[in-house]
Amino acid sequence: MIPDRLAFIDLETTGANPVRDRITEIGIVEVDGDQVTTWNSLVNPERPIPAFIQQLTGINNAMVADAPTFAEVAEALAERLQGRLFIAHNARFDYGFIKNEYQRLGQRFHADVLCTVRLSRKLFPEYPKHNLDSLIVRHHLHTGDRHRALADADLIWQFWRMLKRDRGDDALAGAIQLQLTRPTLPPHLDPVLIDDLPDSPGVYLLYGENDALLYVGKSINLRKRVLSHFAADTREYKEMRLAQEVRRIDWHETVGELGALLLESRLIKESLPIHNRRLRRASDLCAWQLREAAPGDFRPQLVSGRDADFGRSNELFGLFSSKREATNTLRKIAEAYALCPTVLGLEKPVQVGRACFAHQVGKCKGACIGKEPIGVHSARMMAALAKLKLQAWPYPGAIGVVERNDFLDEEDVHVVDGWRFLGTAKCEADIHELLSRPVDAQFDMDTYKLLKSHMTKGKLAIRQF
Ligand SMILES: [Zn+2]
Incomplete structure (x- = not known):
């Protein structure tokens, strides 16, 4: 069955990072059966909009200067979205931004989410591209102001109507059902976790009764990896036991894989989780x-x-x-x-x-x-x-191995000396702090191998201090 209370949503933002960037515009097409209403608001992001984003969206600093802040539209927005299926193109982006804005206000936001990129992929598997521009051409959608929130929300609404006409209600309902079927979590965990887990690289920690640390793992996609532990079809005894014992999950996001590996290795050695393979003693x-x-x-x-x-x-x-x-x-x-x-x-x-x-x-x-x-x-x-032969440390002193995500404009600097991992820095002050501390990190085999293989690949920039 196709739900009949729908919200087609599009946001404009100051950038791509839902934690650091802010919303500049919200556009919603609300659909209740035959009744369609639209809502649109510029939002003051309380920070400057980067020049290239101003160019892309046409939303400039002057336009949002007198617009309401998110805090000022939060209540009205929540009322509009209440009880509706949240539909967006690349929905995790929009949903992530909205969740984070509410989180800044100390509130939780939750909705059932449907992604039209995934819908398009499912119903039109013969096409390689499913971005909004491809859909416009493929399905002859009528464009308004591209990259403005309401115009883009309207495009998704047009796409939806086309799907109903072209593929029929049953096929659409089936594809929706497939997306809305939530992964199962162990009974002791809060289901909201499924939304909170980020799709980013990092390290996760599973805790059991009395907050005993059960397991430390790493992944380039925390959400996928953590949920895979609890997939209903797992037949592995070890995974089943873990799922039964877990009471709480914590995680640390990293910019890239090396950061996740280094942190995982350190956490396992420091805290000896119950279900991790016993690692060699240094x-x-x-x-x-x-x-x-x-x-x-x-x-x-x-x-x-x-x-x-x-x-x-x-x-x-x-x-x-x-x-x-x-x-x-x-x-x-x-x-x-x-x-x-x-x-x-x-x-x-x-x-x-x-x-x-x-x-x-x-x-x-x-x-x-x-x-x-x-x-x-x-x-x-x-x-x-x-x-x-062990490779002797090839630098006169400590270095920073830089892991960058250009898309999110984020970087981690892993400070290393004599193959020993001193810690990960987010800014110059962190680096200074790590370098001024007495080195208590021991030389260990895993870190040596990790660093050597990542450094010899030559893809990461090295900073000498
Ligand atoms: Zn001999």
Whole structure:
């Protein structure tokens, strides 16, 4: 069935960020059965409108100077939208803006939301584009002032009528139903969460009884990821248990993926959530370091994070989460390259001056008895270890790895020194604060790997301080 109380809505704003930007105009086409009324109001955004937005919408600072603020239209708007299906093109944008404006006033706004982009995609899957300009051409819609709120709201209303004519009520009702079917949340969670979760990258935290931290996860789309934990069709026992235990969800938005990964890694290590896989303890972290015993004679020596500054030392090979893992790896390398286990310190010599057991079975080239010159053995060992070589921190000091979202004009600066993550800064003052604090972050393997892979991709700007 098609609901009969509808509101076709379009907004103009000062930008694309629903948290930071503000509404400059609201246009609504209200439909009750056969009765159609329109409502339109400029809104004073209480901040300047950027020049390119003024150009796009034709709404300039002078026009909104005497317009009511959102607070002044909030009550009338709520009455108009009350009990109506909220229909907009790319509805999460408009709905997000309205929700945030009410939130600034300390109020909650909620509506059933229908997105006409998704409707178009569903009913016209043969077309690749579903933006408003494409719909105008495709369906011969009559345009008024493009990029003014009421004119664009009217376009969506025209599109709706065309859908009814062209596809019929049943197809339209089916497509609407599909969108309005809400994802299921566990019984203990507030259903409003479904609206509040942002579609942005970030880290989420699931809490259980007594606010015990159950799980920390990250995603480039928080909303999708969190809801996927609770999808009704999940058959995984672990997910089912999590869904039953969860009582509260919290999250931190980030600009990009690296920020989410770094924060997730830090939160898991700091707070050891019940359902996260136990991560390696940083204190057991070790690596092989080459020491020159005599000229040209290099021997591997196991060093831990306490003995060496992993971030800055050269000639380190690893990393390993335990002494055992380090020893096993070196043993495998020795076998693969016919290196001598006694020279490497993996085995004690059977008897001084006698060949090791590996040499007796042809698996050591005889460095233990001088058959292979020790310098040659050292060189082969270095070549064999090369793949495990840790990259020494390539900067003289701390740097900022900059993650930007040009669309939202936002950036996170991840402050890093010696591969250690000091924190994420949003402004110059944050950076200063992070740099002036004593460094207590430990070198850890996950952060090293994350940073190294993201920094070598070369897509992120680096700032040196
Ligand atoms: Zn040997």
